[in-house]
Amino acid sequence: MKSQLFYKTIVMLSFAALAFPSCTRLDQHVYSVVPNGNFWQTPEEIAAGIAPAYQALTAIPDGSVFNISEVSSDECIVPTRGSDWYDGGEWQQLWLHTWTAQSGQLNNAWNDIYNGIGKINFALSQVDSLPEPPENLAGIDAELKTLRAYYYFLAMDLFGNVPLVTSFNTDPNSVTNVPRADVFDFIEKELKDNLDLLPVDVSGSTYGRVTKWMAFALLGKLYLNAQVYTGKARWADCMAMCDSIIESAGYTLMADYFDNFSTDNEKSTENIFVVPFDRINISGNGWEMNTLHYQNNVNFGLSGSPYNGFCTAAAFYYSFDTTSVYSATGANTYRTFKDQRTGQYLVGQQYSAPYPYPPYQNILVGTSDPGITALSDLQTQLPLKFTPDVDVLSNPSGAFRLAGVRNIKYFPESGTAGQQSNDMVLFRLSDIMLMRAECALRLGTDLSGALDLVNQIRERAYSGDNSHDWKMADLTLDNILAERGRELAWEGWRRNDLIRYEVAGGKPYYGATRVPGKKADPSDRHLNIFAIPAPQISANPKLKQNPGYN
Secondary structure (H helix, E strand, O other): OOOOOHHHHHHHHHOOOEOOOOOOOOOOOOOOOEOHHHOOOOHHHHHHHHHHHHHHHHHOOOOHHHHHHHHOOOOOEOOEEOOEOOHHHHHHHHHHOOOOOOOHHHHHHHHHHHHHHHHHHHHHHHHOOOOOOOOOHHHHHHHHHHHHHHHHHHHHHHHOOEEOOOOOOOOHHHOOEEOHHHHHHHHHHHHHHHHHHOOOOOOHHHOOOOOHHHHHHHHHHHHHOHHHHHOOOOHHHHHHHHHHHHOOOOOOOOOOHHHHOOOOHHHOOOEEEEEOOEOOOEOOOOHHHHHOOOOHHHHHOOOOOOOOOOEEOHHHHOOOOOOEEEEEEOOEEEEEEOOHHHHHEEOEEOEOOOOOOOOOOOEEEEEOOOOOOEOEOOOOOOEOEEEOOOOOOEEOOOHHHHEOEEEOOOOOOOOOOOOOOOOEEEEEHHHHHHHHHHHHHHHOOOHHHHHHHHHHHHHHHOOOOHHHOOOHHHOOHHHHHHHHHHHHOOOOOHHHHHHHHHHHHOOOOOOOOEOOOEOOOOOOOHHHOOOOOHHHHHHOOOOOOOOOOO
16 A cells, blocks of 8 residues: 555545546546635645646556557567457557557557646646745646656657647647657756756655656656657767766665565665556556456456456567576475566466466476366366467467466556556666666767676676676677566567667667568658557647658
């Protein structure tokens, strides 16, 4: 439970807040409504008034923004199993890079982003027009504008040339696209102008809230892909932002990788900016339901049956170190992965015994205990045994229901069915460390420092064993990309990383062929940004479609 945290507090306050445009992905009831003219009178009411700007984040890490970012990359795939998960072919289109402007996932992602922007613009219009401004008005504005910059970063990254609206009173009929480079400049200016007005303490009062360190992380991401967004690389600027966080000593790597993603991950010393969730008060984390098989409710103690959807195919899974240590205790045989991070994937036979946490050690792989049964797919009676191989995108066979390894990075919470309490991570220290190492390598500077940063992450992954440290010869760009894949799998950054490597290196990464079935992207790279959704253009004909789309 996270009852002392800022985010939960403002969510609870917002129950009794003003009438407000509905916020997607939220199930909380509104018990009373205060007319807007009578609101915004106290610090508590102001906190409740800005709460929807944060509530809108609940749609980002486990919604369509995640879906189009991850399923269009090589690390997440949603096969069609019989008739399950076809949904008009849009999951296949994301994997194959054949999406169109009519894709529902693209439109949902657009709406989720601009929902957050709209709520921030409304909050700013209210708090900035109060006849008696609060003493901390500058800090409130800085917080909201920095959060808005995050939403605009997502819009620019995914859709390129997007509307830039900063006033709640803007005439919708006047809105048109702004060039991507101009959106980049706006984000950079907003972040730099408000940086020194943001809180610097790392505590329960700032948990799940915009801080100076979150702003540094966002600036780092902006500069990391600056060549993609503007045509000009900004590696040194990215390094400087990363150094601001690393040298602050406000964050440290957790000893256990999975403690960054557990149901009590508010205790993490590594997570810089998260979206808090709680099974009672803050709904929306449905990670377990989307990836687990229908019968995984047994070994994870879930209150409902998952959907057997999202998984990872062989090529990406085998980029992890799957070497293991096996041990026997009584009738049972257990597996422990040498690299903690490999444990985020369910592979092999599933059993009725509760799945262990952390999920990289003491995994049951064999038993003669009559009290433990090997689980089966109830529809086909086939053993519930996950295999990495996903050789086709669609297959009606029973065996295909078990194809693909399932991700449990956000460890499933017993007693839930899609309302996990695991807070979802947007920025964390290990990402910042790998960003700095990559930029140093690209600039050919401080290579020993870059190597040390990578090896700190690898030693944590191997539970303190430094025998897996890299040598200087191992410090290559492709190796860093692979390490980012292992460290940050399913955290929403893979598409962003692959496109950066493609633009900076000139060879296919995001646009490369891949199994199953994906052909090479067109040489014009127009698929590096998504189509402006057709419903948005229908609603506002002044919006122009991105190049390469009909």
